[in-house]
């Protein structure tokens with residue numbers, strides 16, 4: 469099966485794939501950025517460049533491989549801005565990498581570094597700040613100083629991350645990255661009784677699969693407020709996640725934690741898997757899926773009833789196990805639900821590993837249609 473077209477246009481940039489490597493350890497310098505571009509990334513966002521090189525606490529990254537999540541207390545780039553301007557950025561640009569330079573976190577740093585960074589030939593700039601109040605003046609100044617598209621990275625930790633969208637549009641920004649890590653958070657090693665990461669109070673920031681639903685909500689809410697492009701970033705692990713991000717309104721999809729836990733080569737698999745899955749669910753290109761979520765309300769629960777395909781049932785009894793009302797008794801012997809107890813909540817259907825159980829429009833009576 470031929471895969472979907474994965475090329476996208478983003479704020480005037482023609483990208484080989486919709487995958488953008490989020491600012492983080494993988495984009496620590498030119499080497500990392502060149503590798504990911506070779507593996508198929510449409511663009512890479514540098515580790516955040518600040519006035520002073522960071523000195524990170526030890527340790528500062530803790531992975532939960534099985535869950536696909538991480539907690540980190542890593543600061544911004546540990547290269548100073550001179551090294552970025554004189555070595556890392558020119559080397560990546562010269563190698564043909566589409567580079568988005570992340571600059572933070574204050575207006576003074578934007579004033580000082582936007583022009584020299586732009587002069588290296590980067591394709592765009594991304595602004596990041598822990599303080600929501602800083603972002604408007606930073607955006608206004610960056611747009612004035614660079615001729616390149618300016619993306620603003622929204623933080624889920626701001627009181628209202630979407631409160632300033634109109635004002636940011638008014639500043640002339642080219643698009644939004646949604647979003648940064650979620651925090652502060654805490655995780656404790658029960659043997660040492662210490663936080664799993666060092667740094668301020670042992671607090672860290674959560675990334676990966678654990679934050680995906682939060683980020684999806686914001687992408688979708690943001691896409692209903694703006695027509696500017698959105699880089700959806702936070703918690704993407706699989707091709708299904710990528711398509712969810714597109715449906716919610718992402719014009720490109722950021723990756724960080726997944727490629728740290730699974731290794732950069734996983735990008736090639738993700739590109740191929742997404743191209744095939746897009747076709748399977750009815751899209752000829754990634755861009756066609758952008759914003760294609762069906763937001764019409766689900767049919768009333770009163771019009772639903774169960775469907776049950778006994779040929780798919782493996783008798784695993786997960787549906788019985790999860791039923792909060794002890795109404796489910798379905799298994800190899802057939803569909804059995806106590807209609808007086810069942811509330812049609814849907815949990816049993818969502819955990820069925822073989823899709824033997826489903827909902828179909830019906831009378832609202834608990835009963836199976838096959």
Ligand SMILES: Cc1cc2nc3c(=O)[nH]c(=O)nc-3n(C[C@H](O)[C@H](O)[C@H](O)COP(=O)(O)O)c2cc1C
Nearest residue numbers: 490491492516540647648649675676702703724725
């Ligand atoms: C170890 C680590 C370091 C990060 N450093 C930065 C950074 O310097 N600047 C920034 O804007 N975001 C930084 N991020 C946040 C990521 O760019 C991204 O927003 C976040 O990890 C969510 O995406 P993910 O779930 O795909 O990892 C960092 C994330 C991690 C895991």
